[in-house]
Amino acid sequence: MNNTPDLFPHRILVVDDNPSIHEDFRKILCPAQSGQRASMDAMAFELFDDAPAAKPAISFEMDSAFQGEEALAKILSAEQAGRPYSLAFMDVRMPPGWDGVETISHIWKEYPHIQIVICTAYSDYSWDQILTKLGETDSLVILKKPFDQVEVLQLAHTLTKKWLLSRQANRRLASLDEMVQQRTQELSEANRHLEHEIQRRSLTEAALRESEERFHLAFESVPIALSIRRLDTKRYLDVNYCFAQLCGHPKDALLGKTPDELNLFAAPEAHRRLLQSLSEGRRVEQASLDIRRKDGQLRHTVISIELLRLGEHTCVLAALQDVTGQKELEAQLRQAQKMEAVGQLAAGVAHDFNNLLTVIHGYASLQLVKHNLETEVARAFTQVKLASERAAALTRQLLAFSRKQVVQRKPINLLATLGKMQAMLSRVLGEGIRLEVQGPEGLPLIHADESNLEQVIMNLSVNARDAMPHGGKLSLRARQASITPAQVAGHPDKHPGEYVSLEVSDTGCGMDAATLGRIFEPFFTTKPIGRGTGLGLSTVYGIVKQHEGWIDVESQPGLGSTFRVFLPVAQGLPDSEPNSLPAPARVQPADTQGAILVVEDQADVRDYMCEVLSQNHFQVIAADSGADALSKWKNLPGKVSLLLTDLVMPDGVSGLMLAHRLLGLEPGLKVVYTSGYNPDAVASGNSLSEGVNFLPKPFNQDQLLETVRAALSAQSPPPRPFGADPHTLAAEPACASN
Template sequence: VDLQARLVDVNPALAERVGRKPGDLIGQPAAVVFQNWPGQFERYRGALEINEEVCLDNGKWVEVQVRPVHRPGNEVAGRLFVVRDVTAQKQAEEILKRAHDELEQSVAERTRQLSRANEELRRQVDERLQVEKALRESEDRFKRLFELSSEAQLILNQTGEVVDCNNAFLEMFALTDKSEVVGHRPDEFSAPTQPDGTSSTEMGPKIIASVLANGSAQFEWAHLKHDAKRTPILNELLLTLIPIGGQPFMHVAIRDITQRKHLEEQLRQAQKMEAVGQLAGGVAHDFNNQLTIIINVLTMLRMKMSVSDPQHSLLEMALKASEQSAGLTRQLLAFSRRQVLEPKVVQLNEVVANLQKMLSRLIGEDIDLVFEPRRPLSPVKVDPVQIEQAIINLAVNARDAMPQGGKLTIETGEFDFDQEYARSHADVVPGRYVMLALSDNGAGMDPETQARIFEPFFTTKERGKGTGLGLAMVYGIVKQCGGHIFVYSEPGAGSTFKLYFPPAADEADDHRPETTAGELDGNETILLVEDNPDARETTRLILAHHGFKVLAAADVDHARQLFAAHGPELDLVITDVVMPGMSGRELVNRFTAERPGLKVLYISGYTSNVIAHHGILDPGINYLEKPFSIDSLVKKVREVLWKP
C-alpha cells in the first residue's frame, strides 16, 4: 500500500479472499480489502507498524501485521499489510483452556470427595467404637429399666415361654413372686376368648410366629387377674424382637387400657349424642322454624273459619300433622339425656344468691356481676346441684365472650306461655313459667352459631380452650328438669340465655284472669319495624287479625319512609331493639322529635338490664320480651294503647 493508501501489489490469497483477480486490485484504494471492517481500517490508515489479533463481526479471528516499506535512503515508500486467519488456532486455544479448567475443577472436586470420604470413614470408626460401648451399657441400663419400670413387662423366648417379668407385671396380675410366671406361657394369664371371639390358646402361637417373622406386633388382649375374683382386664400389648446375648428374645410391654376403653365407650355415646345433636339442630333450625310459621298461620286461619265450614276438618288435620311433626323434633331433642337428678323444691333467687360470691371470683374483677331478682318468685322443683352447674357453665360462657371485661346480668322473673304459643313451639306446655336469664354484653353470635350452640362438642373456641360440652350440658339439665332454654343474640350486641321452669306443683296457682277476645281487638294504626322477615310477617298477621292497621317496615330506612308518609295517623310504633344500621331507640328518638308523646313498644330477646347500656330501655319504656305469644303480644299492645 503506497502512502496514498492505494494497493501497489497483492498476493493471490488476498485476491481470492475479496473475490477479485490480483491485477484488478492494483491501484485500487486499500479500503476495498477492508470493506467488511471499516472501523479497523481507519485505525490502520496512518499507522506504519501494527501487530495485533482482531475478532471480526462474523466471529472469525485474524492476525494483522503492518510494516513500513523503505526506498533507498531509508525513505518510507509505503506499507506492507499481512493478514492471516487465526480462527482455528484461537478455537484450539479455547478448547485447550476449557479442558485445562475442567481438569483443575475435576481434580479439586475429587480431592474434596476423598477428603470427605476420609472424614466419614474416621467418623464411622469412631461411631462404631461408641456403639459397641453403648451396647454394653445399654444392656445393663435395659435390665435396670426393665426391673424398675411402672409398666408391666415380660421377656419371652422363641418358644413363647416367659423367661423374666418385672414387679409391675406381678402387681398388675395380683401375683407375689416371679416363680409364678417364669417358665409359663402368657396364655395362662389370658381370658379363654378374646373380645373378637377367637380362642386365646389358638391365637397365642400365631402372634409369636408373627413377631419372629416381622420383628414386632401390637394388639389388644384380654387377661384375667390371679385374684379371688379373676378380675378381667383389657391390655394393649407391644411385642418387639430384641437381641440379648446374641440370641433373639421378645420384649412384651403391657398397658392396662380397661379404663381407657370405658372412656372410649363414653366417647362413643357422646358421639351418638353429637350425631343426634347435629340432626336435632338442623331440624330445630330449619324444620321447626317453618313449623312455627305453618302452625301460627293455620291457627289464625282456624280462628277465622267457622266450625261448620267444610274445610275446617282439613285445617284441623294439617294442624294435627304439624303438631305431630313438632313432637318428633321434641323426641329427638330429648334423646340420650342420662343424668340422674335429685329434684327439690327451691327458690331460684336463693340458688343464685348463694352462688354470687363464687361467680364473682369465677368471672374475674373486670366483669361486673349484677343480680336483679323478682320478688316474690314462685318456687320450682329442680335438682339444685345441676341448676348451679348450669348457671356456672353459662357464666363461664359469658366470661369467655367478654375477654376485655363487661357486664353479666342474672335476672329472675315469671312468664306465661299460652295455648297459641305452645302450638308453635314443639315441647312447650301452656302455663306459667319461672324464668332465669343470664345476659352479657360480649361479642354476640351470628344465626349460624346460634343454630348449633347446644350441639355436643360444638365450640367456637380455639383448640384446647373448650370441649363444646358446656352449653350442651346446660341444655340437658334444663330439659331433664322439665324446663326450656332459649338464646337471643346478635353479633356485637351480646347474648341472653333464658331458662324457663314450671313452678312447683304444690304451690298455689297465681294465674291472672284471661282477657276476652273482644277486649283485645282494636282498629288503631301501628308501625311495625322488624328486620327478621318471618317474625315481621307473623307479627303483622297477628295484629291484623285483631283489627289493627299495620304498616310493616323491613329496615330503618323503610320505617322512616313510612313515618314520613303516615306519621300523623300512627297510634303506636312497635320496633325491634337491635337492628342493622340503627338501634330501635335511636329510630324512636327521631320519630318522637317530630311526634312528641308517640306511644312505643319495644320487642327484643334481650333482657332490659343488658341493652340498657345502649340507652334503649329507660324507666317507663314499654317492653315485650321475645318469645311472645299471640295473646301476650295483643295484650301488651292494648295495655300500651290504653295508657294515658
C-alpha cells in the first residue's frame, strides 16, 4: 500500500460524458470555486446539525474525466504521484467507450482502495448483474439521477472519511505485520536448530505416514472392490467403499467377519479352490466368482488375488470387478443372435415350403375343376387342397416371426382398433372372463399394418384366455409412453422416443423364469400335443419387431402375466413409401393381349403357372432365370404385355433388377412380382408401395388369374393369400407360452 501521508483536501474524480454534470458536482463539492460557499456551509449545517465553525473544514479537490479509459489513466497517474483519489462518482452510460461497470472493473484491478458511487438516471444493469460482474463489495454505492445536493455532499463526506479510516487502518495493519514478521524471524532463528533436530527424528515417521496415507487414499478411491483379510483367521481387516457397495453391507458390518459368516460367496468351494491355487504358487487373475449381496441378489464378478505380508501376518488382498451388466448384455446379445438365427431358418423354410405349397395347392385345384373325377379322387384332392391351405397359414406365421411377411402400413389409432375388436374378443374369451378396455382420448397415431395389429391383439388375448381356464379378468390398456435414454440403457433392441403401448394383463396361472426365456421361440409350447402350434407368441414377436417396437413381459407363477407392446408414434407419415418395389408406369398398352413372360427358377412352380395361364388362353413365354429372361427379351420387343417374375433368383439377376431393366426398355410393360418372402425384405424397403402388383406364395389359380388380369387392366388390388383368417390363427396361453 502507498504510505503517503493523509492529504487534504480529499481528491474526488467525477467520470461522466456530460460536461454539465461535472459543473453540478463542482458547485456541490467545491463551492469556493463556483461562488456557492455560503449555500454549501448552510447545507453542511443541516447535514451535521452544528454550526459550520464547529466542524473541521473538510474540503474537496475535484477532477473530471469524460470516458472510462481517461478515468483509469488519471487514477493510476494520481496513485503514482502520491496524490491518490479517495472517491469517484461514476456514470453508467458513457458512449462510445467503456460503460461505468466496465470502468469500475478495470479501476479496481489496478487500484482496489478507491470508493465509487455509480450515478445514473437509468441503468443497463440490475444490482444483481452489477454484483455478478464486480463481486460483493462495500466500496460501491448507487446514486440515482437527478440527485439531491445534500445526498451528494453526505456521500462525499462519508465515503472520503471511510477511505481515510481504511487507509489509516491498513497502515497500522502493515506496521503490525512488519512487527510480527520481525518477531517471527527472531523466533524462527531461535527455533531453527530445534526444528532441524525434530525434523531429522521425524523423517522416518513422516515417510511412513505418507506411505500409509497414499495407500489408504488409493485403497478407498480406486473404482474396484478391494478387501484385505488374514489368511489364517479369514477375517476382514479392511475393505474399501466399492467392496461394501458390491456386497450390500456397511463397511463396519464387514470388518472382523469371515466370508462364511456373511454368506458372501455363492459358491464357497470355488473360492477355496482359488486360494488353494494361490498357495501352490499359481497366479489367480480374472477368475469368475459370484457374490451374494445382503439382499440376496447375485452379482457376477471377476477376482484377482495376491498374498501380502502385514507385520507378522500373511494376508489376502482381493480385487473384484462387477461384470453383472456385461454378462446381462452378453446374454441379451446371445438371445438376439439366437432369435435372428431362428428367424432366418424359419424364413428359409417358409420360403421353400411356399414354393412347394404353390405346386401342391395349384395342381389339386386344377384337378378339382375337372368334371369327370371320381368321388373318392375328388375328396382326396379336396383334402390335399385344405391341408395345403392350413400349411400356408403356418408359413405366414413363420414369416411374421422372421419379419419377412407383407405389411401395408397406414396411420392407426390403437384405442379405436381395440374398440372395434372388443365385441369379437368378448365372444372369443367366453363368459367366464371379464374384458376391460381402457385408454385416453387423443392417443397419438401409430404407423402399422392394421391386420397385423389385430393379430397381435387377438393372439395375446387368446394367450391370456388359455391361461385362465377357470375364468378371470383380461385388461387391455392403451397409453402414450415417453421412453428416455436412461430407461433403455443396456437394451440395444430398444430406443428412446415417443411410443404407444398396449398392455395386456391377465389374472391367470403365470410363468416361471425358464418359460419366460423361451416364450417367443417358434414351436415352443408346454401345451399337450395337438393343442397348439407354438407359433402364437412368436408371430406376435415378429410383427412387433417388424414395426420397430419391442415387448416387455412380467410374470410369476400364480400371479398372472402382463405383456407390454411398445410401438413408435407415427412421425411425418409419407404419402408413399420409399425404397419399395418399383411400380410400373401407368401407360395404357396398345395391345393387352400380348404374351406373358413368366420368370421362375423353380421348375415345378414355373410349369404350374404356365399351365394355368395357357389353359386360360394367355400366350406364355417361360424363363428359368433373370439372365434367361433378358436373353429371350431380345427376340420379344413389343410382343410382351406383362412380366410375371419371382423376386429371388440365384443367377445374380433378381426379379427387381429384371423389372428395372425391362421397364427402362418398355415403360408400358405391366409387372407382377411373386415371392415366398415379404417383397420389402427382398427389396430392402419399408412396405409395399401403392400400385405394385405382388402375388404372395403360395397362391391358387384364381388368385393368379385375378392378379394378372388386374395388372393388364392397370388395376392392382392386393390378392388375399389363401389359408386361415389371421384372426383365427392359434395362439398359446401365457402359462404354456407359445
